[in-house]
Amino acid sequence: MALFLRVLDAVGPLNKSHGPNGLCLLLRPFIEDYNPRWYSSYRRPGTAPDNTPPWKNIHIDLKKGVEVIKEHSRRLKKEIVDHLRGVDGLTLSEYLTEQTRVVWQFRSEEDLKQWVISSDAEIGGKSEVYLKLGKNNQSAVLYGTIDTTVPRDGETKYSGYCAMKTKPRLGAFNRDRPYDWTNFNSLHLRVRGDGRPWMINIYTNPYFSHTKDILYNYFMFTRGGPYWEEIRIPFSKFFYSVRSRIQDDQHPLLVDKISTLGFTLADKVDGPFQLEIDYIGLIRDGAHSEDCAYELYEKNPKNPK
Structure with missing residues (x-):
């Protein structure tokens, strides 16, 4: 396990470049209170940088991970049902008449x-x-x-x-x-x-x-x-x-x-x-038809003939 966590630390630059879509996303359901250090780059002025390897802050909880997977599976089922029904779970008639x-x-x-x-x-x-x-x-x-x-x-x-x-x-x-x-x-x-x-x-x-x-x-x-x-x-x-x-x-x-x-x-x-x-x-205000209240510049204007 220690060797595997060291491998996670080695691929830290990969995770930094891809944000939450890195390798730790696969383990997130099994990780208890895990907050990767590359989630935010802000550091208060005057404070020393935190150079702690991320694998040292990982605490794997299999029981909690199984419960989280069950909860997310229920969410996924609800999303699929809502998607099949319509936009955000609304039928077409409900969506068109929603004011x-x-x-x-x-x-x-x-x-x-x-x-x-x-x-x-x-x-x-x-x-x-x-x-x-x-x-x-x-x-x-x-x-x-x-x-x-x-x-x-x-x-x-x-x-x-x-x-x-x-x-x-x-x-x-x-x-x-x-x-x-x-x-x-x-x-x-x-x-x-x-x-x-x-x-x-x-x-x-x-x-x-x-x-x-x-x-x-x-x-x-x-x-x-x-x-x-x-x-x-x-x-x-x-x-x-x-x-x-x-x-x-x-x-x-x-x-x-x-x-x-x-x-x-x-x-x-x-x-x-x-x-x-x-x-x-x-x-939805039917009397309001404005798209943007400010000037919209044409990025590549053509020279008038």
């Missing part, structure tokens, strides 16, 4: 587990963020404190943000299953904020690894007060950015490859914040 859909709502702790929260504390900042169920378990409350104090590490220049993002939807055997929102053209949210502006981020499932930093963004302005606010944002309003830089060459949102959706607060205002979310859904 609205609730994608995320918050009624239990299981709904909160589909989301991940983060803040600048990951890079040494002092902001805090928390997520809990609202009153009567009818909403989710995202709250905390923004602190723009820059960490004294000699590298970080800006600080003061909090974020909340969904986990990617995975199918059987941890396959990526992006959302297909082709049947809709607008995002619909029911929220109650404190007047701060938020940024909504949509991440699409990339075809290539060099497109992993691509995001589609738009702003959500909350008005504050005790009343709920319904916000409707057409997909055509989302602008294309790479590493938080808006690109001159814009193109429409790839609505058939939606991976995650998130919220980010970074308005450079110190103090507490709170955002309460009832649900996040989709609508």
Whole structure:
């Protein structure tokens, strides 16, 4: 076994180049709490790199592996049945007549587990963020404190943000299953904020690894007060950015490859914040026909005669 694990360490560069599609994918059902070191390349400034061989962090649990395989087999069976029935388990008539859909709502702790929260504390900042169920378990409350104090590490220049993002939807055997929102053209949210502006981020499932930093963004302005606010944002309003830089060459949102959706607060205002979310859904507005609200440049324009 030790020799076999050393072979895994030897093929580490192969796994790094192919991400989760490497050799360890075959053993993942039998590995307990395994997180390969090449999953994320981020390292906090000032910390020493982790040179521990990956095979030393592997703990094989056959009993757990068999249970996981059974669970994924049930998922695969459900996916096949839904695929044979129609798009996302909907029949053709249901799909054509569908006008609205609730994608995320918050009624239990299981709904909160589909989301991940983060803040600048990951890079040494002092902001805090928390997520809990609202009153009567009818909403989710995202709250905390923004602190723009820059960490004294000699590298970080800006600080003061909090974020909340969904986990990617995975199918059987941890396959990526992006959302297909082709049947809709607008995002619909029911929220109650404190007047701060938020940024909504949509991440699409990339075809290539060099497109992993691509995001589609738009702003959500909350008005504050005790009343709920319904916000409707057409997909055509989302602008294309790479590493938080808006690109001159814009193109429409790839609505058939939606991976995650998130919220980010970074308005450079110190103090507490709170955002309460009832649900996040989709609508098909027949009066909206715009594909992209921004200029689309022709990549290879022909010279006029």
